[in-house]
Amino acid sequence: MRFNELRICITLILVATFLQTGFSQNQKTADSLIAVYETNVSNQNNLSLIFKIINESLNANTKLKFSNLLLEKAPKDSLKLQYSGYLQKANAFSEKADFPEALECYFSSLKYAEQTKNDAFIGAALIGIADTYSIVENPFNAQKYYLEGIEKLKYTNDSIKLGYALYNLGDQYLKTGNSNDALSYTKEAGHIFEKLNDVRALAYVDGNLGRVYAEKEKDELALEKINSAIVTLEKFEDYSPISEFLAYMADIYAKKGNIKKALTYAYKSLNLAQKYQLDDQLSQTYLKLSNLYEVQGNFKDSYINFKQHIAYRDSIANLENIQKMSALRTDYEVSKKEAEVNILQKEAEISQLKARRQKAAIYATAAIIFLISLLAWGLYRRYKFINKTKIIIENEKKRSDDLLKNILPEQTAEELKQHGKVKAQKIKHATVLFTDFVGFTRYSEHLPPQQLVESIDYYFSKFDEIIGRYQLEKIKTVGDAYMCASGLHNHSSNHTHNMLLAAMDIVDFVNQAKATNTQLASNFDIRVGVNTGPVVAGVVGTKKFAYDIWGDTVNVASRMESCSLPGKINISHNTYKIVKNEFDCEYRGKVEVKNRGIMKMYFVNSKNNITSNLSPDQTNNSLA
Structure with missing residues (x-):
């Protein structure tokens, strides 16, 4: 379970604090500064004014525009301004969910941060890279850059930045099934937030601790932590994580065999997601309801919720290869679910026939299910292989481009690539x-x-x-x-x-x-x-x-x-x-x-x- 909005928010908090100490984002202030910039020609080369506009603005497009202006007008050998421009540009792309562009800008900011030898700058860039890799589900790189960023932040004596980074690393380990490291880093973040008396952050920590305890089959302790998190986050009207925590409680009760109570929590999660238009959580909750109804034997409602899951999932997918295959995949998965439902319904009808036909019908049904599952597994493996191959090809292309730029000047390398x-x-x-x-x-x-x-x-x-x-x-x-x-x-x-x-x-x-x-x-x-x-x-x-x-x-x-x-x-x-x-x-x-x-x-x-x-x-x- 991933809190994308929280992850992006944490990154922006880190960045804003690293860059300056006197700013707090305020769109009205940003609008007034933009008016000053546009009405006076002499101000259009004022780098300090451009920098203030970027930091005050809440609009991603505005932030992107003025970050580009800062990079264009700042001296190329001014390391701090180049670092700041690329970092703010990365933040804007991240808010727009353009993660490949965000990642490229984070790496550019890291290059300048390393030249400044400032641990705070380097730590901010590394954590931004790690968060982006985590969002696009690249666990190996995410863990690598979290550990490097945390090591730098330890030397800044800034507890809140270090706490957020430790929390995100714990969440990353939980996604990859490493519950021991997830527990260790989440608890470490909790100790920091407790000293800071950050109630909201402690609620997130409790929620993730509940998920870890559930993975360790400590269900009672898991329910206690998740309930505590929900109570606190309701005071802040922070409904996205509440919806996810409610869905996780449904999982715990389903594992205990209490399907009725599991359905109750799943519908609570669904109602919050619908009310606050949480599309990602809607997709996951519909899938959970489909699975719960299937366990009950209610195949009609299971099928209806599964279709809703597919619709919402494909509406929020943002990777190019998934977009190209979404229509084919939706048709295939819905047809597979229809086939499974039809088979189970026929199985219920066959159970009412004479006893001598029942055994043969059950064997036939089991054989069909096995073949469909085998086919689904094969298609899934092929899908994973194609994605993995694409990533390898993209990485190798980037390595080749970097090597070419080491051999030739950048303009010459680009001309050689385009014209041969x-x-x-x-x-x-x-x-x-x-x-x-x-x-x-x-x-x-x-x-x-x-x-x-x-x-x-x-x-x-x-x-x-x-x-x-x-x-x-x-x-x-x-x-x-x-x-x-x-x-x-x-x-x-x-x-x-x-x-x-x-x-x-x-x-x-x-x-x-x-x-x-x-x-x-x-x-x-x-x-x-x-x-x-x-x-x-x-x-x-x-x-x-x-x-x-x-x-x-x-x-x-x-x-x-x-x-x-x-x-x-x-x-x-x-x-x-x-x-x-x-x-x-x-x-x-x-x-x-x-x-x-x-x-x-x-x-x-x-x-x-x-x-x-x-x-x-x-x-x-x-x-x-």
Whole structure:
């Protein structure tokens, strides 16, 4: 039994609390803020106002619209704003029951949360992912992300968020039949809510404890807990869980053999579900009534309730593959139920015939029931297999897409997927960087292969992290040489500036590693060369394809590296003209370059400390 509305509500409570402390959702306030936003053009770039509108709004469509605006207008390197935008977008999709989109946005928010290293942010994203997986009935992933999220929330000292997460994990274990873990986590949540004096949450805990005790065949204790939950929730007029708890009491009395009392509780559940239009609970209660009437031998009412169950169940199904098969499945299941009812009715008529025909008729009926059950089981197994196969195919496709995006830039990967090939591009203004380890050949001759690879991986992994931070594009590595570029897809005016910042970070990291990391088998010095100018970019090959760039700019950047000195960043005159006001550059004079003649070169010593060079993330810290 799953409380979808409660699960979504808990997720939104967690998220709203994580993002800020001063807001409480109020649609009237949201409407007034929207009016301010729309009537004043200058406010349309006010990220603080957009953020307030999202948090005050109760309308999923409004929340989705302004979450997209926040993501569009916020700086890409402002981790907190990107995290907040994706998390609020996920909440909006979740309210709209578009769970695949919600899941994708939760994963995007988790990516930015992990970069902030904030346990509260990471915990909120993980619990959102877990709740979504639970709703779409993926128990393995749901349990995995609940446990990870709870581990993060334990370090936030926020009991209410931790309590809700523990409750949801207990409910998830109960759905998968693990009553021991369900009992443990539900009780742990109850201890937290008891300290907080949260009466409503304690009622949910009592209800789930009742379900757990029923699974453990402790029926009296189960009835006591469920009755306690119902009494409390009636005070809050929270009728959806009351309807489900009443249905569960019907199950308990049916197991005891008291069908009359079971029917009484089932109809109480049905009346509440009809009164408050709880379609999901209506479907389950009609099925329960069908089963109870069948046990009584009242096949007519059993058949009527079963048809109602099928109608409501298919009206609320929201998975694409179920929607496509709903008509066929409804016809099949109704016809199967008709066949079963007809067989049972004929069995009752045959029982009135002569005794010598009764035995043969019963055997014939049993054989027909067995064949129908066998057919139903086979169809059910096939249905499960098709669904499982679809999920595997979707997961493998996502893995393939992710792998492609790791090999190629995202825009290039999308073009390759859509057209099967990539057109070469001429970029008028790009910056290219080469690095090379000094004395690498000498080291490689004396080191075992494993240690050599570990040393190179140690450095290149950090280089990957640095260029990712500055939104640069890694091109390739050749031996101990590392090549990257900027301005290929993101044609911002400061891409050369970002490239030199990355180069300085690389040199600082190598120097620091040489001074402090004595565990490495080898410690290198590094040369760095940078040049700016036009390049041609494209994909070569058909099997092991690779993204690469060509042109005179690339050749000159390589020469800048080979003419550099250990621990130095050597740049060309083209690059110097762009960054001379932003960095402290030392003129080296004109240097003889192989196959190039005489060229002006400069060492980059440091970055000038001026206000205009603040990064977008620093500029927006006050807003975020």
